[in-house]
Amino acid sequence: MLENAGVQVIETEISDERQQPFDPETALRVLEAAFEHPIKLIANALGVPPPAMIEMGKKHGVPAALVGAKEHAIRQVNAGVDILVAQGTEAGGHCGEVATMVLVPEALAAIKNIRDVPVLAAGGIMNGSQMAACMAMGAAGVWTGSVWLATTESETSEIFRQKMIEASSRDAVRVRSRTGKPARQLRSPWTESWERSPESPGALPMPLMSLVSENALRSVERAAAGGNDKARDLVTYFVGQGVGLVENVRSATGVVQDFKSEFLEAVERMNALLDDE
Numbered sequence: 281m282l283e284n285a286g287v288q289v290i291e292t293e294i295s296d297e298r299q300q301p302f303d304p305e306t307a308l309r310v311l312e313a314a315f316e317h318p319i320k321l322i323a324n325a326l327g328v329p330p331p332a333m334i335e336m337g338k339k340h341g342v343p344a345a346l347v348g349a350k351e352h353a354i355r356q357v358n359a360g361v362d363i364l365v366a367q368g369t370e371a372g373g374h375c376g377e378v379a380t381m382v383l384v385p386e387a388l389a390a391i392k393n394i395r396d397v398p399v400l401a402a403g404g405i406m407n408g409s410q411m412a413a414c415m416a417m418g419a420a421g422v423w424t425g426s427v428w429l430a431t432t433e434s435e436t437s438e439i440f441r442q443k444m445i446e447a448s449s450r451d452a453v454r455v456r457s458r459t460g461k462p463a464r465q466l467r468s469p470w471t472e473s474w475e476r477s478p479e480s481p482g483a484l485p486m487p488l489m490s491l492v493s494e495n496a497l498r499s500v501e502r503a504a505a506g507g508n509d510k511a512r513d514l515v516t517y518f519v520g521q522g523v524g525l526v527e528n529v530r531s532a533t534g535v536v537q538d539f540k541s542e543f544l545e546a547v548e549r550m551n552a553l554l555d556d557e
């Protein structure tokens with residue numbers, strides 16, 4: 281498929297001897313290097329962090345954890361994290377199956393009697409009124425990802441930003457075809473072929489799938505930027521269902537200002553409901 285699109289695929293050799301980034305020893309060395317910088321917060325996802333990481337987090341900053349189910353929330357709070365991010369299935373990137381609207385109150389109720397840990401809501405939050413809704417449910421704040429992808433400062437290409445504007449929420453699919461674990465990303469012939477084509481060998485487990493996908497998708501981006509229409513079709517990136525709410529590309533400052541005014545408007549709307557009584 282890539283060759284048909286005129287895309288050059290760079291082959292990656294996997295050496296048995298090379299340490300992999302997920303190797304616990306390598307991860308600890310990366311953490312030590314990271315903590316030489318003034319880090320205020322360290323967030324862990326895809327499982328309970330090892331005790332050494334929580335200790336380092338407590339010494340240098342605040343250890344936080346992303347969770348997608350109430351059971352994960354309980355495990356993380358028991359392990360000692362100080363902030364929980366309850367991330368619903370709407371989110372871009374690796375995500376679980378429970379929606380933000382259900383997960384936030386479920387996580388809050390589950391940890392209530394263990395420890396007083398602030399819960400940030402995540403997944404699908406693209407504006408200030410959604411932020412107000414999450415805080416109305418008891419979240420201490422929100423944690424966002426996809427909304428920043430449609431900003432002038434983001435790492436995304438202009439082509440991907442345009443595809444975000446064109447997409448609806450149903451175009452953000454939860455598939456394994458980029459990392460090997462279910463991760464929400466923009467539907468394209470890349471995701472469709474890996475998931476649904478009878479010729480697909482299926483995704484490799486994490487972290488091997490990224491070795492297949494990352495170089496190939498970088499080539500796709502380059503070919504698309506060079507004007508190759510088939511490569512443009514293939515372009516994909518992690519993004520959540522909130523992509524359906526993207527109407528234009530803004531500056532990051534513009535997003536913050538919009539969040540503030542939308543939050544205020546939402547709170548005023550709710551207050552007006554009380555005034556009417």
Ligand SMILES: Cc1cc2nc3c(=O)[nH]c(=O)nc-3n(C[C@H](O)[C@H](O)[C@H](O)COP(=O)(O)O)c2cc1C
Pocket residue numbers: 323324325346367370371372373374402403404405423424425426427429518519520521522
């Ligand atoms: C492009 C992209 C990359 C992400 N990478 C990571 C990551 O490396 N580690 C992680 O814990 N979460 C990652 N996430 C998830 C975000 O931290 C955040 O929880 C999520 O984007 C929130 O949902 P939203 O995208 O609907 O705002 C990523 C999300 C996106 C969109």
